[in-house]
Structure formats: structure tokens, C-alpha cells
Amino acid sequence: QSLLTQPPSVSGTPGQKVTISCSENNSNIGFGTVTWYQQVPGTAPKVVMFPTGNRPSGVPDRISGSKSDTSASLAINALQSEDEAHYYCAIYDHGVNGWVFGGGTRLTVL
Amino acid sequence: QVRLQESGPGLMKPSETLSLTCSVSTGSISTTDFYWVWMRQSPGKGLEWIGSMFLGETTYHNPSLRGRVTVSGDMSKDHFSLKLTSVTAADTAVYYCAIAAQSVLLYWGQGTLVIVSS
Numbered sequence: 001q002s003l004l005t006q007p008p009s010v011s012g013t014p015g016q017k018v019t020i021s022c023s024e025n026n027s028n029i030g031f032g033t034v035t036w037y038q039q040v041p042g043t044a045p046k047v048v049m050f051p052t053g054n055r056p057s058g059v060p061d062r063i064s065g066s067k068s069d070t071s072a073s074l075a076i077n078a079l080q081s082e083d084e085a086h087y088y089c090a091i092y093d094h095g096v097n098g099w100v101f102g103g104g105t106r107l108t109v110l
Numbered sequence: 111q112v113r114l115q116e117s118g119p120g121l122m123k124p125s126e127t128l129s130l131t132c133s134v135s136t137g138s139i140s141t142t143d144f145y146w147v148w149m150r151q152s153p154g155k156g157l158e159w160i161g162s163m164f165l166g167e168t169t170y171h172n173p174s175l176r177g178r179v180t181v182s183g184d185m186s187k188d189h190f191s192l193k194l195t196s197v198t199a200a201d202t203a204v205y206y207c208a209i210a211a212q213s214v215l216l217y218w219g220q221g222t223l224v225i226v227s228s
Binding site for chain 1: 147149156157158159161162170171172173210212213214215216218219220221
């Protein structure tokens with residue numbers, strides 16, 4: 001099964017840009033299905049970036065995503081306090097017909 | 111608007127079988143072609159896929175749970191269930207039900223905490 005690796009934490013001050021990376025140990029899987037989720041403590045995760053690179057309604061265009069065959073990144077521009085949360089990347093593993101999540105990255109707005 | 115609500119025992123003893131139910135209200139959205147999914151999150155840790163069901167028939171489960179998982183559902187009654195046998199303290203987690211379209215977990219319940227303790 002694939003393993004997705006994220007940095008445990010990133011931080012930035014209001015107005016800055018931060019980038020969260022997601023890498024994968026199985027080059028046969030790829031990031032065609034990579035989705036990014038945001039989770040505020042005590043609540044359920046929600047989608048902030050679709051595999052297509054589009055954002056759900058309500059997600060600001062300050063948030064963008066990019067990907068290659070073996071990695072993906074989520075960038076948050078013009079950082080705001082409301083962005084403080086955990087962010088998870090996930091892919092759909094057709095080998096097991098299920099989802100694989102990264103370990104999550106805690107974003108702190110200083 | 112799609113709403114999901116988990117219900118479960120809250121507190122369990124080791125070796126028991128965990129049974130959870132997810133009630134689904136989909137409003138005007140048809141979710142018959144979607145995956146119905148169970149996820150969990152251990153305290154302070156990341157998210158883990160447990161199992162899922164497609165079209166009310168085909169089920170899949172995380173191989174790491176070694177056959178302890180059964181996902182079932184009655185789409186006509188808008189609910190689906192999870193059974194996890196032989197629970198241990200390692201199964202203590204917040205359990206979420208979710209609905210996925212293709213590869214995206216679109217809708218999530220609020221989660222229910224299950225504690226396994228003797």
C-alpha cells in the first residue's frame with residue numbers, strides 16, 4: 001500500500017505564503033487522484049482542493065494546488081488566521097480500492 | 111444538502127464487536143452512484159480509511175484491518191453500517207462516515223468517538 005509523506009508542521013505570519021508538500025513512495029500510483037482536505041480541530045475534514053485543481057465553492061482562490069507524478073503541493077497565499085488547521089493530502093489507491101492519507105500537516109499562523 | 115450522522119456505543123471493552131450506523135440525508139442529491147465510506151482518526155493522529163461500499167453491493171476494506179471489517183447498507187433506507195470485530199485499545203478513535211464521488215470524500219459526518227477500555 002502507498003505511503004504519503006507530509007511535513008508535520010509549517011508556519012507563517014499573516015500575509016505570507018506557505019506551501020505544504022505531499023510525496024509518495026510508490027511511483028506506480030501517481031497523483032492523478034490527489035485531494036487536499038482541511039481539518040479544524042474538533043470538526044470533520046473538508047475538501048479544499050479537488051484532483052482537477054479546482055476548489056470547492058467557498059474555498060478562497062488564495063489556495064492553489066499543483067502536482068507531478070510523484071508529489072503534490074498545496075499553496076496558501078496571503079495567509080490568514082482562519083487558515084490555521086491541519087491539512088491532509090489523500091489519493092485513491094486502485095490496488096486496494098480505498099483511500100490513503102498523508103500524516104497531515106499542522107499549519108500555524110503566527 | 112447532504113447530511114450524515116454516525117451513531118455508536120461510545121465505550122466498549124476489548125474483544126467486543128463495534129457496530130456503527132450512519133444515517134444519510136441527501137436532500138435533492140442522488141448519491142446512488144457514490145461510495146459510502148467509513149474512516150477513523152485515532153486521538154492526535156491522522157486519518158485512516160476503514161472500508162467502503164459501492165452501489166449497495168460491492169464492499170472493500172483496508173487490508174491492514176485483516177478481515178475484521180464488514181460494511182453493509184440499505185440504500186433504500188439511507189443508512190449504512192460498520193462492524194469491526196475483536197476491538198482493542200488501538201481501535202480507539204473518532205469514526206466518521208462519508209460519501210465519496212469517484213476519488214473525493216465529499217461529505218462527512220461529524221464523527222463519533224469510540225473508546226475501547228477494560
